[in-house]
Amino acid sequence: MIMKFEKYFRPESLQEAIDLMKEYKGEYKLLAGGTDVVIRLKAHALRVKTIIDISRVPELSGVRIEDGKLYVGANTRLMDLSKNPDVVNSEWEILAECAGHVSSTQVRNVATLAGNNVNASPSADTTPALLMCDAVVHIAGPDGKRDVAVDDFLLGPGKVDLKDGEIVVGFTFPKQKENSQAAYIKFAIRGDTDIAIVNAGARIGLGADGKVSDARLVLGAVAPRSIRMKEVEDFLIGKKATEAIIEEAAAMARDSITPITDQRATAEYRKQMAYVNLRNAMTEALKKLA
């Protein structure tokens, strides 16, 4: 079908974008990569009067390391992120890895990191990376700037902590714990071009005693949003990560989730796959540490 909207703007600065959002409050949609917005506009699933194309806003771009932290601009293309030398082979490598799992080359060439996250799909591929790295979301709006932890930013399917008139500017990834590694598995029927039945991410840090000192476990597509398995993380901390403990942890995660049945899988299969894939992700993270 044909996209329908009345006005289209392409601001050249963050201030201009914020002014436009203020002027067209309640009736605009931001457009960056367009891989979700354009499709929903075409399907008439999204109906808005005004499109504000933020793809040319300079303040939204850039990837840099400052004070040992990684900063990624909102408009960073997933393809660029997946190949960025500052990210690949860094302590935030998992971000590049997750970005590389988003759909196809064509989609990654235009889709942005902020888009993949503000879309707030429970099966999003980069959200687990943000959660595993404790990323902070930088937001700008008419009343100035504010920062939110990613875990607080995500509210539910399609819902994030972003008020009318606000825009995500970028993300900061803090310094990661010493001796920690992360792994991510996307489990889908037809590989990366498909939407995940379940995705699983695990970051595990080991202390000098060889016991788990840090754990961030994430499951996607099993709840209204990507979720941290905090109880399971607490269970792991202080323990030696044996095969049996890892299996027990994965089973705990499986038993704590209540996924839905949809056209991709039944709830039961999702639970089983959450177990298998979270276990495999933890095992892989440990393998990287060894």
Add this chain to the structure above:
Amino acid sequence: MSNTTENANNYIGKSPIRVDAYDKATGKGLFASDYFKLIPDLLRVKVLRSPVAHCKITKLDVSKAEAIPGVERIFTVDRSPFHMERLPEQVRFPIDGECIWAGQPIAIIAADTLEHAEDALEAIDLEYEELPHVLNVYEALDPNPKSVVDPNHGRSGTIDESNPWAKIGRLDVVDSKFAGEGVSPNIIGNYVLDKGNVEEAMKKADIVVEGEFCTGRRKHTHLELSSAIVTYNSDDSITCYGNGCGIHGVIKSAFVNIFELPENKIRTIQPYIGGSFGDRLAPYIEVLTAMMALFLKKSCGYQYTRAETFEGAPFAWPVYSRVKFGATKDGRVIAQDYDCVEEIGAIQNNVSYTGRLSSSGAVCVYDIDNIHMDTAAVATNCMPVGAFRGLGCPESEFGMEVMMNKLADDLGISPVEIRAKNFIKNGGHNGYGELVTSIGVEKCLRACADAIDLETPPEQDGSVWKRGKGCGVGGKQNTPLGRAEAIVRYYSDSSVEVLISCDENGMGAMTVMAQIAASVLELPIENVKVIKGDSIVTPFDNYSASSRTTYTTGNAVKIAAEEVKDKLQEAAAREVGVHKSKVIIHGSKAKILGSDIQEIDLATLFKNTSPYDQGNWGLMRFSPVEGHGVFCPAPIRKWGHDGLTKRMWNWFQYAASAMEVAVNEETGQVRILKIATSADTGNPINPKTVEGQIEGGSILAASYMLMEEPIFNEHGAIINKGLSDYRIADVLMTPKNDNFISLINPDPLPDGPFGAKGMAESITIPIAPSLSEAIYQAVGVRPMYFPMTSERILKLIQEKKAKEAENK
């Protein structure tokens, strides 16, 4: 034919560059969708469709929609100048306000732009009262079903008399468990085959195996969207540019029959088209577009959305089958008891369904003395079905092949040898009683088994991925679908035109026809230009289906080229003064026997057009020598209540496959590691295009076996009508290079052109049973229905483990 060693231009069995290669690779070739940009003042058509499987319309108000600027007209049954009940079944509007499938057309819009047409679509005020629906065979077969679906709904239960295919196979009385008192009113046809005495033979059998099978509903999923543009011309004629099949036999004849137009007022043009796998064999989009063009007297264009290809075009029919074999302990099958039900959806579409089409696969491979088949077709409130690559044979043979593998496993005989013991042999007869003159299935199977070393168990690596190997075979009838004609023109400079009307769905038909013409005329293939698909220029051809093109159109081209050769022989003989039997044509030259003139250039036979040379007789430059070839398969013979006949179909194509898979016992995922598939093509005209068909067919079948499935909501409408959630295999699922083996093992067909026959359907048949067996060998569970998703395979594995634990 001079197919001798002297012919330097024999292209049979060679693979020259496709004649359409440059056009398609450079984008110069036009496809149907390109014409939307080329035809001026085109109205755009959109259709409002039923959102639920069964309902009674209580309100249908288009006044607001029609008032939108740019909207030309909206037709509904009540406000159409055309008697819409005359539309064919597949585009039937609800005649008395009752919609019988989700996707059934309700209102049709023509507007100046697509945008205005879409606006109108949303502005139509539709209210309805939902009625109970039946969606699957078991519900539909209930003697008191929730919904009675009359496929002739709105036509007083009569068969469409204008459709000669509609009556085939209908018998008033058959001794069937699916006929008579107390059966579901949704059963709309039966076919029974009785050969020998199955009951007695089963008693004598040393071993009996039995299973129930279901093949899911699958969509053709060709990537090119169905399109039609119909221009209304100043002489009240219409021209249709579209990607539907059969410019003469399907589209033009539909226009003539439905709209009662003179035959010379219709021109149908088929530009380059992509694959359609049977989806576009029945006219739907063309008919709707032509209706709007004719009654608005304006040019109209209509292109389906992807969603419409799921709800407004046919699905492949699911087949539910029960297979029972009785065999001797050395593996000879002596009895086959076979039931199947084909589910046809809400209307009859373009053929008559009785179970006969599907079950044709179950009697053409093995030589079994005692066969009982009882088959039926049942209607449901699903979107109507239509032909799909294989016409029910991949579905009907799935159970046969799985049971053959089980029999081999149970008896401890190799799956290759047990089949070899049972194959029909060339010169033998199939289950109907038809003489079999070409059957290369055993060669195909042995080649595939060798290619993957089937008899050696795979090496296991100790991981959760378990490996297994399996094989299967298949046979598919060629339905004798009428006549094909061809015109071949030979010009003075030995350039040649071949005029044909078969469909080129990308399979390479145009190249094959060029090869045949070049080989007969002994000319370089570069001299041959193929002109295709314009009904006022190119001669009659019914349509390309049932793998008939190489055989039927190929024979017509060969006959036409031979007629050209005969005329050239005659002209050369007159010039020299010998009998034409003493003239041999080799390309642009004639060799003469019994004269002092030993050879002449054919070019010299063509007179100039100057006033000094002109004349009323003889050959002339710019006026080519023309041959007209007509070829039609022989008529079939009516069968009796036992379903037997000496000729029900034409010839049969065969295929085999063997593969190695890995199955993840924790997730149920399946990976094809290595696959070999072989086709019995008869003598292949172009082996490269055959290999393309083998690869494409193998993946297409693996895709629907493993993944493809429409999902319905509580209203009976498909929710995954798009390619993101109706998944088809992509290139990443395809085994690479050396692990994807295409083999050709021909048994020449005596009546085929140069011994060739079609092959592109049978190739899909052996894939599913091979997969099923390989999965069984890997993890000990035998999938018996489509699609075998990871989730379902895991469930089978877990059920097996639970059972084993119970038995301990």
